[in-house]
Amino acid sequence: MNVLKIATAGSVDDGKSTLIGRILYDTKSLTDDKLQEIEDKSKQRGFDYLDFSLATDGLVAEREQGITIDVAHIYFSTNTTSFIIADTPGHVEYTRNMVTGASTSQASIILIDARNGVVEQTYRHFFINNLLRVKNIVVAVNKMDLVDYSEEKFISIKNEILALAEKSDYKDQNIHFVPISALHGDNVVATSKNINWYTGKSLLDYLEAIEVSDQKTAQARFPVQTVIRPKTEEYHDYRGYAGKLYGGDLSVGDDVIILPSETSSKVKSIEFFNGSFTTAKSGSSITVTLEDDVNVSRGDMIVKNGQQPNITKQIEATICWMDKTPLQAFNKYYIKHGINDAQAKITSLTSLIHTDFSGKEENPSELTLNEIGEITLKTSKPLFVDSYQNNKSNGAFILIDAKTNNTAGVGFIK
Numbered sequence: 001m002n003v004l005k006i007a008t009a010g011s012v013d014d015g016k017s018t019l020i021g022r023i024l025y026d027t028k029s030l031t032d033d034k035l036q037e038i039e040d041k042s043k044q045r046g047f048d049y050l051d052f053s054l055a056t057d058g059l060v061a062e063r064e065q066g067i068t069i070d071v072a073h074i075y076f077s078t079n080t081t082s083f084i085i086a087d088t089p090g091h092v093e094y095t096r097n098m099v100t101g102a103s104t105s106q107a108s109i110i111l112i113d114a115r116n117g118v119v120e121q122t123y124r125h126f127f128i129n130n131l132l133r134v135k136n137i138v139v140a141v142n143k144m145d146l147v148d149y150s151e152e153k154f155i156s157i158k159n160e161i162l163a164l165a166e167k168s169d170y171k172d173q174n175i176h177f178v179p180i181s182a183l184h185g186d187n188v189v190a191t192s193k194n195i196n197w198y199t200g201k202s203l204l205d206y207l208e209a210i211e212v213s214d215q216k217t218a219q220a221r222f223p224v225q226t227v228i229r230p231k232t233e234e235y236h237d238y239r240g241y242a243g244k245l246y247g248g249d250l251s252v253g254d255d256v257i258i259l260p261s262e263t264s265s266k267v268k269s270i271e272f273f274n275g276s277f278t279t280a281k282s283g284s285s286i287t288v289t290l291e292d293d294v295n296v297s298r299g300d301m302i303v304k305n306g307q308q309p310n311i312t313k314q315i316e317a318t319i320c321w322m323d324k325t326p327l328q329a330f331n332k333y334y335i336k337h338g339i340n341d342a343q344a345k346i347t348s349l350t351s352l353i354h355t356d357f358s359g360k361e362e363n364p365s366e367l368t369l370n371e372i373g374e375i376t377l378k379t380s381k382p383l384f385v386d387s388y389q390n391n392k393s394n395g396a397f398i399l400i401d402a403k404t405n406n407t408a409g410v411g412f413i414k
Helices: 016-026 032-044 060-065 092-102 120-131 151-165 203-209
Strands: 002-010 072-077 081-087 107-113 136-142 175-179 226-228 240-244 255-259 263-272 275-277 285-290 301-304 310-321 332-337 340-354 359-362 372-385 396-400 407-413
Touching: 002 016, 002 092, 002 120, 016 072, 016 081, 016 107, 016 203, 081 092, 081 203, 092 120, 092 407, 107 120, 107 203, 120 151, 120 310, 120 372, 136 151, 136 203, 151 175, 175 203, 310 340, 310 396, 332 372
Parallel strands: 002 081, 002 107, 107 136, 136 175
Antiparallel strands: 072 081, 226 240, 240 285, 255 263, 255 301, 263 275, 263 285, 310 372, 310 407, 332 340, 332 396, 340 359, 340 372, 396 407
16 A cells, blocks of 8 residues: 655635545544544534544644644545654744655645635745655645635635746646635535536545655665674574665665775665565664674664765755744854765855745845755765755755754755
8 A cells, every 4th residue: 555645735714724624534534533622622612513633733822723834744545545644833933844744755745725716925935845845735725615616716826826826846746726615615625516627536536646756866875773682502693783774776686886985895684574575675773794894883774886876075055944043144053964964164154035936135134933944054074965856865954053952944955
């Protein structure tokens, strides 16, 4: 069964939580006690309908204010696909949470209130999905019942998004448009007779049709998390290297290079918790043994011969700033790249990027909370990096404030 990770995005009150609650309800994924809770609380609030947002807004503050603050992860399955949905906040001040939710997603649902059309947050969320290389976008034009299911309104919003897509890296085939009413269930799980001019699939049908093929062409990256040396007579000479494989596959017999020493060897065996296999797929947590007795330590990286990443102390990146203390040139941080960390210094703040695709402000004095810009930084030791476009897992990093230990920013290597 396919597993698809999805992020939701949209402005405040566009209906993201209600949409997810409706999907859970119509796919019979809500437990009886949760459904009873929704019914009871909807009555307490004087609603003559079920408030499906109660199915996802888990924090007390969220339920009281009727908004989403944190990223909630929701799990449900159909006959063909298991879904993990990150319900992200819509407020501008929680843009960093939206980045967090979308960073590991293979698809994104962008909700637009049919009454308001494309707004500032729509541009911002579309830009972030483009920045994070989220492959598939489904634009759900919600609350169609409040505009009398107007085809003209839907087409107007669709054309505005398509014009925006021309400025991005998306192609038409990666963006789908669905007119819906999350409250009434129109075109959410099943197509609706209320929108008889629409001949496409329901929202869920589009999601089920997405091919889960996250970076199959990326090159294998195996950062060593720990070296296994059993203290037993039976395994006296055993030396295994444990970690999680990213990017591409790794097979027994592959010629490999160990970084940073650049020594060569071959993969002797690949071991899982329950046995040995000839090939490990990307995302597998494995232990690798090598043909040669070479020096490998935690933090080293095993890659296929001829597929080495860049080994560098200078990095150019796009960064989303997540700290209340602004980012400025010459500030110092700790950089966390995979399992490696180092000291880092911002050598230049190149630009502030306008998330409406209108351009950049060159050489700004600082980046403030939730702003996105371009930087150059220098690290205290070489890191083994790829561009984010070529390898998501090895092309991203975080910056940590040394004084507060807070995550200050997340970067995407060029």
